[in-house]
Amino acid sequence: xxxxxxxxxxxxxxxxxxxxxxxxxxxxxxxxxxxxxxxxxxxxxxxxxxxxxxxxxxxxxxxxxxxxxxxxxxxxxxxxxxxxxxxxxxxxxxxxxxxxxxxxxxxxxxxxxxxxxxxxxxxxxxxxxxxxxxxxxxxxxxxxxxxxxxxxxxxxxxxxxxxxxxxxxxxxxxxxxxxxxxxxxxxxxxxxxxxxx
Amino acid sequence: xxxxxxxxxxxxxxxxxxxxxxxxxxxxxxxxxxxxxxxxxxxxxxxxxxxxxxxxxxxxxxxxxxxxxxxxxxxxxxxxxxxxxxxxxxxxxxxxxxxxxxxxxxxxxxxxxxxxxxxxxxxxxxxxxxxxxxxxxxxxxxxxxxxxxxxxxxxxxxxxxxxxxxxxxxxxxxxxxxxxxxxxxxxxxxxxxxxxxxxxxxx
Numbered sequence: 099x100x101x102x103x104x105x106x107x108x109x110x111x112x113x114x115x116x117x118x119x120x121x122x123x124x125x126x127x128x129x130x131x132x133x134x135x136x137x138x139x140x141x142x143x144x145x146x147x148x149x150x151x152x153x154x155x156x157x158x159x160x161x162x163x164x165x166x167x168x169x170x171x172x173x174x175x176x177x178x179x180x181x182x183x184x185x186x187x188x189x190x191x192x193x194x195x196x197x198x199x200x201x202x203x204x205x206x207x208x209x210x211x212x213x214x215x216x217x218x219x220x221x222x223x224x225x226x227x228x229x230x231x232x233x234x235x236x237x238x239x240x241x242x243x244x245x246x247x248x249x250x251x252x253x254x255x256x257x258x259x260x261x262x263x264x265x266x267x268x269x270x271x272x273x274x275x276x277x278x279x280x281x282x283x284x285x286x287x288x289x290x291x292x293x294x295x
Numbered sequence: 296x297x298x299x300x301x302x303x304x305x306x307x308x309x310x311x312x313x314x315x316x317x318x319x320x321x322x323x324x325x326x327x328x329x330x331x332x333x334x335x336x337x338x339x340x341x342x343x344x345x346x347x348x349x350x351x352x353x354x355x356x357x358x359x360x361x362x363x364x365x366x367x368x369x370x371x372x373x374x375x376x377x378x379x380x381x382x383x384x385x386x387x388x389x390x391x392x393x394x395x396x397x398x399x400x401x402x403x404x405x406x407x408x409x410x411x412x413x414x415x416x417x418x419x420x421x422x423x424x425x426x427x428x429x430x431x432x433x434x435x436x437x438x439x440x441x442x443x444x445x446x447x448x449x450x451x452x453x454x455x456x457x458x459x460x461x462x463x464x465x466x467x468x469x470x471x472x473x474x475x476x477x478x479x480x481x482x483x484x485x486x487x488x489x490x491x492x493x494x495x496x497x498x
Contacts, residue, residue, distance in 0.1 A: 112361040119368050123375035130379060134386035141389035225396055228334060230472065232394070269468045 145222060146206075147173075152220035153191045153208035154182035155244065178291045182208070189217050192291050196280040199272050201225035203234070203280060213288045216243045219281070231273030239267065249282040304427050308434040311492070314407045315438040316484045321407040325439055326476035328398055332455045335443035337391050338398060341380045343432025346408045349373045350416040350428030357417050369412050370403070377402045407431055442479045446470045 144162050147169045151158050158168035173191075174181040180191040188211055195204040203224045208217035219240045226232045233239060242264040243250070252266040252274045266274035314320045321342070328338045349372050353360070360368050381399045384392040392399070402408070411431050416424040444454060450470030452460035469475050 107361075108363075112364045115359070115361055116364055116367060116371075119371055123371050127375055127378045127382070130382050134382055137386040138382075138389075141386070145389070145393070223393075228328070228331065228394060228396065228398070232396075268466075269472050 149206040149220035149222045150180050150182075150191050150208075152240070153206040153218045154180075154189045155208060155218040156182060156184070176292075186217075187211055190288065190292050192284070192288055193222070194280060194283065194287055196276065196283065198224055198226055198276050199231055199270075200227070203276065205280065207281070207284050207288075209284070209288055213292060214247045214285055216246055216248070216281075216284075219243045226273045227270065230267065231270040233267050233270065234273060234277055239265070243281065248284045250278055252278050301423060301426055304423050305430045308427065308431040309437075310434075313434045313438065314410070314431050315435055315480075316487050317492075318407075318410070319484075320410050321405045321435055322480070324398070324401065324405055325442065325480055326473060327401075328395075329439055329443040329476055329479070330446050330450060330471040332440065332443045332447050333391075334395055334398070335439050337384070337388075337395060338402070339432070339436035339439050341377070341384075341399060341402050342405055342407065342435055343429060344380060345373060345376045345402055345405075346411055346432045346435075347425055347429040348376050349408055350411050351421050351425040352376075353412050354416040354419060354421040354424035365417070369409060373408050373412070374403050407435055438483065442476070442483060445479050446475050450475060 140162075144165055148158075148160070148165045150173055151165065151168055154173070156168060156172055158164050172182050172184065174183070179193075182189045182191065189208050190211075190213065191206055191208045193204065193206055195202050197203070201224070203226070204222040206220045206222060208219070209215065210217055221235045221240070224232065224234060226234060242258070246261060246264070249262070251260075251263045253263045255265045255268040257263075258265045264278075308314060311317065315322075315325060324338060324342070328334050349369070352372050353369055356368070377400065380402065381392075384395070384399060408428075411428050415427045419427070447454055447470075448459060449467045450472075452458060452464040452466055467475070470479070
């Protein structure tokens with residue numbers, strides 16, 4: 099009898115306890131995940147649309163509704179790329195991703211009709227070091243690419259002068275390099291996606 | 296009696312038993328997230344929420360958890376609370392969630408949470424455990440915020456993303472890089488131990 103009791107207490111009970119705890123935790127977290135899934139997906143979509151608007155260098159109010167309104171009225175969706183039309187003519191926006199320091203960097207690049215001059219660059223997602231590489235999201239960095247053509251040359255922060263040059267981020271040399279390599283692929287990708295060459 | 300004991304449970308983690316500058320726990324996150332005040336705030340709120348609730352939950356279960364598997368149970372419960380923080384941030388504060396990225400998940404590895412569960416919640420009733428967890432979270436919060444204010448101000452010339460110092464200020468990039476965290480943390484620990492703590496031990 100006592101042997102059976104200790105077998106239950108030492109072996110079976112911990113097993114059941116762990117199983118039940120795990121089950122409860124999983125139910126709780128998956129339940130919450132499913133409840134908020136729509137919201138999370140809507141947020142993702144909104145981030146991507148905002149990036150498209152920023153890359154096309156359009157004006158919009160930075161709220162969920164503002165992004166949605168601007169996107170609906172000014173952006174056209176094509177197979178693999180987007181178009182924006184306005185007084186400036188037509189701009190093409192292509193999505194692009196490539197390696198960063200810690201993970202994949204996904205960006206949207208807006209191009210003028212020549213498919214070479216950048217109208218803007220916007221980050222969709224990145225996993226760079228917060229406070230250092232993650233500063234590629236800051237507007238002073240992305241704004242530098244407007245009106246310029248790839249490939250770029252990264253120079254020390256605050257020293258860019260020639261048209262090919264952009265300021266790198268101090269303390270994030272590697273991220274800056276990865277970003278430069280990513281933008282260098284833009285003309286080729288644009289030809290492939292938009293012209294189908 | 297019970298009330299004064301509860302007060303003691305609340306006050307100790309804020310001062311002479313502070314998790315950061317006395318127990319030197321949770322240092323990884325202290326060094327990692329304190330280069331921006333905003334990130335630090337969200338991180339510390341997440342840690343406070345998790346320590347308080349996981350201490351409370353484990354205290355409720357303390358007489359039923361088989362001691363051989365208690366670490367597994369603790370980790371499981373802590374992880375569940377951290378995932379809740381992650382899901383809520385992702386759904387309701389997406390900008391913040393995007394900025395913090397991998398750090399939210401890393402709350403699980405914060406030693407303060409496991410430490411309070413092991414040292415306090417396993418041997419105390421739910422209410423004191425909740426208070427202890429919450430106070431430890433607060434003790435962690437104010438130390439991290441002070442470090443973050445110094446680092447962001449010197450490293451970026453701003454606080455909470457708002458520019459404080461004029462354009463004459465040259466950013467000390469080292470402050471927002473990992474070494475800056477070591478410097479400021481060490482200086483704060485030294486100052487507190489040399490001034491406040493010394494007086495206490497004499498008294």
